[in-house]
Amino acid sequence: MTTLSTPSGRPRARALGLLLDGTPGPANALTDVPGVRIGYTTLVEGEHVRTGVTAVLPRGREGVGTPCAAGWYALNGNGEMTGTTWIEETGALNGPVMVTNTHAVGTVHRGVVDWTAAHRPDLARQWLLPVVAETWDGYLNDINGPHVRAEHAIAAIESAAAGPVEEGCVGGGTGMNCYGFKGGSGTASRVVRYGSADYTVGAFVQANFGDRRELVVCGVPVGRELSADNPMEDDDWFAPGGAGSVIVVIGTDAPLLPGQCKALARRVPLGLARTGTSGGHFSGDVFLAFSTANPGALGSSFPRGEPGDTDYDTLRFVPWGRIDPFYEAVVQAVEEAVLNALVTAEETTGRDGHRSPALPHQRLRELLAARGALAAAEDGTPPGPGAGPLSA
Numbered sequence: 491m492t493t494l495s496t497p498s499g500r501p502r503a504r505a506l507g508l509l510l511d512g513t514p515g516p517a518n519a520l521t522d523v524p525g526v527r528i529g530y531t532t533l534v535e536g537e538h539v540r541t542g543v544t545a546v547l548p549r550g551r552e553g554v555g556t557p558c559a560a561g562w563y564a565l566n567g568n569g570e571m572t573g574t575t576w577i578e579e580t581g582a583l584n585g586p587v588m589v590t591n592t593h594a595v596g597t598v599h600r601g602v603v604d605w606t607a608a609h610r611p612d613l614a615r616q617w618l619l620p621v622v623a624e625t626w627d628g629y630l631n632d633i634n635g636p637h638v639r640a641e642h643a644i645a646a647i648e649s650a651a652a653g654p655v656e657e658g659c660v661g662g663g664t665g666m667n668c669y670g671f672k673g674g675s676g677t678a679s680r681v682v683r684y685g686s687a688d689y690t691v692g693a694f695v696q697a698n699f700g701d702r703r704e705l706v707v708c709g710v711p712v713g714r715e716l717s718a719d720n721p722m723e724d725d726d727w728f729a730p731g732g733a734g735s736v737i738v739v740i741g742t743d744a745p746l747l748p749g750q751c752k753a754l755a756r757r758v759p760l761g762l763a764r765t766g767t768s769g770g771h772f773s774g775d776v777f778l779a780f781s782t783a784n785p786g787a788l789g790s791s792f793p794r795g796e797p798g799d800t801d802y803d804t805l806r807f808v809p810w811g812r813i814d815p816f817y818e819a820v821v822q823a824v825e826e827a828v829l830n831a832l833v834t835a836e837e838t839t840g841r842d843g844h845r846s847p848a849l850p851h852q853r854l855r856e857l858l859a860a861r862g863a864l865a866a867a868e869d870g871t872p873p874g875p876g877a878g879p880l881s882a
Contacts, residue, residue, distance in 0.1 A: 492518045493654045496834055500658060503829040506851055507865040507873060508858070509708050510829075512822035515679040518830075519655040520692030522679040523741045525549045525782050528694065529650030530661030530675075531642040538632040540840040543598055544661035544675060545646035546587040546694055546739050548780050554606065555613045557582035557788040558780040559805070561752025565759045569735045569774015570595055573621035581748025582788040583780050584613075585620055586647055589662040589696045589737050591631060592624040594638035601643025616792060623776060625698035625735035627665030629722060630840030655694075658834035663696050665840060667734060668831060669713060669766070670702030670720045672838050672846040676831025680819035682744065684808070689744035691754075691819035693761070696738075697831040699773045701731030706766035707829065707854060708863045713766060715857050721845050733772035736762065738827075740820055745783035745806045750813060754779040757817045761824025779820075783807075 492514045494505040502518070504510065515522030527547040533539055548558045560583035562574045572595065577583055585606065590598045602620035606613055627633055646661065655677050663674025679692040702720050705713030723731065738758045746754070758777040759769065769775055787803040808816070837848040858864035859873035866873060 492516065496656050496658070497654050498656060500834040502657070503826060503833045506833060506855055508829060509863055509865055510822070510826050512680040512819060515681055515690050517654045518679055519677040520546065520679060520694040520739065520741050521652050521655055522690045523692045523743050523782060525553060526692065526741050527551070527650035527652055528655050529646045529648065530656065531646040531649070532660050532664050533637055533642065534664065535637070538841045539635070539637045540631040540665035540838060541591050541594070541627055541638060542661045542664040543638060543642050543646040544589040544663065544696065545650050547647065547650045548583065548741060548782055551647065551650065554585050555610050556785050557584040558782055559746055559748045559751050559784065559788060560778065560780040561748050561755050562776070562778045563752060563755035563758070565769050565775035566771065566773055568772055569624065569776045571621060571623040571737070571776045571778065572599060573619045576619045580788065580790055582790065583621065587739050587778060588620065588622045588643060590622065590624055590638055591633055591662065591665065592626045593633050595622050595624050597638050597640050598622045598643040601640035604640055605644045605647050621778065623737040625666055625696050625737055625774070627698065629667060629727065629844050630838055630846055631665035632841050657830050659836055659838055663831065666696060666698035667722065667846050668697040668828070669700035669705040670722055670731065671832055671849045672835035673697040674831050674835050676827040676834070678823045678826035678830060680823045682815045682819050684744065689742060691740065691742045691816055691823055693820065693823035693827040694739045695736060695824065695827040695831055697736055697828050698734035699732065699736040699775070700765070700767045704732070704766035704768065706764065708858060710858055710861045710863050711766070712854060712857045716850065716853065719847050721847070730772060732767070732770035735774035738777040738824060740777065740779035741782065742816065743782050744808055744816060746781040747805060747807045750807065751779040751781055753813070754816060754820050757820040758824050761821040762828065764821065764825040765828045
């Protein structure tokens with residue numbers, strides 16, 4: 491049974507009856523990939539602090555230092571993801587992937603160094619190039635204040651866990667907006683059958699992108715029908731619609747080459763496009779994909795002595811000609827992860843009284859039902875108008 495609500499009880503996209511392609515894993519989350527852990531530090535303080543830190547650990551805390559094949563891709567470079575030059579060089583990722591707000595990248599980077607020095611001094615004594623990505627939360631959050639500190643990054647790493655994942659207004663997604671609604675953190679997964687094996691492809695998004703008029707849900711252009719109550723437009727906010735950014739992390743246990751991971755990252759925009767975005771100039775859209783297969787390969791530690799006859803790495807990988815189902819899984823999981831971020835997020839008021847409304851669940855269901863794009867919700871509520879526990 492796929493997880494239909496967050497640990498705190500917020501309904502997810504499938505709980506509303508949204509018709510989505512593919513077969514999800516049990517948690518319908520990036521954590522369905524064996525070994526992957528996700529943790530958050532959420533900062534909500536007074537009227538002006540709405541931010542946080544997210545940690546994605548490809549092999550959990552115990553696996554930090556064991557490389558994963560990895561690749562990255564930027565659809566639009568108005569954003570930041572540190573550590574990517576080394577990933578480009580070696581095709582390897584050996585630490586956490588951290589996501590926060592734009593002006594907290596440096597302190598989160600410091601936090602990863604501090605955590606690694608304390609828990610893996612053997613790694614820290616060589617060199618560290620942490621991966622820290624960002625999106626801009628300055629509409630709801632006092633982004634220029636020193637609210638995110640190194641210890642918050644450490645806490646996110648320490649809290650990382652398997653299983654169902656909280657979504658919406660949590661971690662680095664706490665102050666984010668998506669399509670003019672409250673956005674934030676979202677995740678989803680797909681199972682790919684390959685011979686006698688079942689592999690998982692998972693996606694995690696920090697969604698802070700899209701103009702309200704662009705929003706598409708399950709193939710139905712609903713954005714213009716949901717144009718009411720759009721404070722970011724009504725209040726003459728200085729940034730154009732669609733400004734913000736989106737970070738996506740893709741993980742799989744399928745054995746892939748670094749170049750194949752990069753190819754998965756290049757498919758992320760196709761999943762985002764299913765939700766309507768055209769990828770604006772003021773949106774930094776940066777994506778990373780990793781494979782947890784082939785542990786022990788792709789290391790870059792300082793060598794000792796001369797190489798021996800067995801001093802080689804070996805990679806087992808899916809042939810390029812068989813990779814299309816994994817591309818499809820990325821597209822499907824990314825689309826659903828964005829919708830989960832939107833559906834689970836709650837209305838938020840933050841800095842200077844700025845308000846970001848939640849996506850209205852019942853109105854969305856009515857619009858989809860009118861186009862035949864809605865199944866009965868899991869609580870039995872039929873498609874179309876009508877109050878119920880999923881109304882919002």
